[in-house]
Amino acid sequence: MTELISLPKKRKGESTNWWEEDEQDDFSIQKWKSLEHHGVIFPPDYIPHNIPLFYDDEAISLTSEQEEVATWWSSVIGTEWETKEIFRKNFEQNFLKLFGSDHQIKSLDKCDFKKIAEYVEVQREVKKARPPEEKKQERESKQKLDEEIGYGIVDGKREKISNIIVEPPGLFRGRGQHPKAGYIKTRLRPEDITINVGKSNLVPKCPVPGHAWKNVVHNNYVTWLAYYKDPVLSFSNVKYVYLAASSKFKGLNDKLKYEKARKLKGLIDGIRHDYFDKIKKDNQVNKQLGTALYLIDKLALRVGNEKTEDEADTVGCCSLKVSNISFKENCQITLDFLGKDSMRYFNTVPVDPNVHENLRKFVEGKGPDEELFDLITTSSLNEYLKTFMKSLSAKVFRTYNASVTLQMLLGKFNHKNMQVEEKVQFYTDANREVAILCNHQKSTPKNFEVQMEKMQDKLKDKFESLNLLETHLKGFLSKKIAQNADKKFPTSEENTRKAIVRAKTSIKNMEIKLKMKDDNKTVALGTSKINYMDPRITVAWCKNNEVPIEKVFPKALRSKFIWAMYTEPSWEF
DNA sequence: TGAGGTACTTAGGATTCCAATG
């Protein structure tokens, strides 16, 4: 077997890699012994441009704070945010508050941001048009800064930090119908930040002169380096600063996640047996538990925690409403609801007859806004799962089903002689099936249609030149001089044959590309690759089939999954 | 048992990068 992945050399008797160590178990209790880092840094202060806002054709000069917020709005103009009702309404309220009730500015509709918007546009152009050396220098100084403070030291090992710059101020872009979309996200100061470092390690210096961190703690039961209250959702949300995906903290948890899913694989037959039991003959609560778990297992639904009034109204399995389900003939149901990120789940599937009957009963006598599963909660469902395995919870089913599906699909591969590109396409097809199972979507790229047409045209051209080549070849065969004997056509029969082969592969590749593009129009492949499919399945498959790993895992994924790179070709999920 | 808090994973869109193309 060729070694297709370049790996750090292992030294005899010395193991510096966490995934080769034995002490992974106590990670669940104590995460580290020493932790050292440079804290967080803050986005640059706002620099005013002193361009006025016009109100009833009158120039209004703004304070720096008002101007900054007005400038945010200016860059929203022309995007769909500008006309999004909640966003606009919330912004107006927030914005007017900055002026006070006796100020003449009383309505967003009458505000004219044109001059500021022009300025924003010009600045954008200026930034884009910077000379390349300047851009390069900027990039380099950014890298240097990152090199200096973008790393922490955990138990003596240098680790990348994922987010050292705290979130800049701006307008809150909540997704879907988020009740707080358009709120002002205020600027964070050192006084908002709690720092976590080792007791005997240096406390990071506050980067803003004359200011100080809110607090410094030494909590080694957690993996975060710092946290702050979210400026918009401060009542509930906390933002953490963590190490990057390549770190031991993240990698080890990731590995444990997949190991848990593999354990579920060993139990799944018993679990399915048990929930079918519950579906059939138990009391109402158990009927709901069994039926909900059936949907989670079969359709890879999220568990669906309750949400508060201050969030977009989305659902998962346990929070499904009567209006989200409809019943079709042949034991089919249609689920239609907005899930995480307000992405629509819309699917018609046949279900087990008992499930179908249960669901019909759950709906009986309820209004459209009432809960389908009114007798259970996500906690009670997870409690039920704990009876099978102490660390089992609903989300493990998504991981398990995604990984099992990938393993099964890749297991069908038996085309070792394929071109690498075709092998990659096979992999992508499997990836897509998983993504569809998990309902990972993306919006159709802008001017997708135009680009498809362009590619179609190109393909047509390629067919035409293939035709010409074949005619040219016939010329040789009938011993006539080909009429295209000039310029761009090959001068020998052999070369013509070669050119034909080249043209054919080129057409084939183009067709593959075209099909992939269309198939992937609305399917997001990345999410399942990053979060759901055990990377060892992919690594083993690549090794077995001589596909270089970088064809399927870009750099960031190779370092995230460094622990999986040593997987043996014979490994199975 | 339910609400709120905490810590972590998962998610799509925006932005940036980079290589192919004219």
Added chain:
DNA sequence: CATTGGAATCCTAAGTACCTCA
């Protein structure tokens, strides 16, 4: 050499899960 479009990465919102406390 500039443009452009797809891939890769960045950003931060939005989930899950579990704990504590009344």
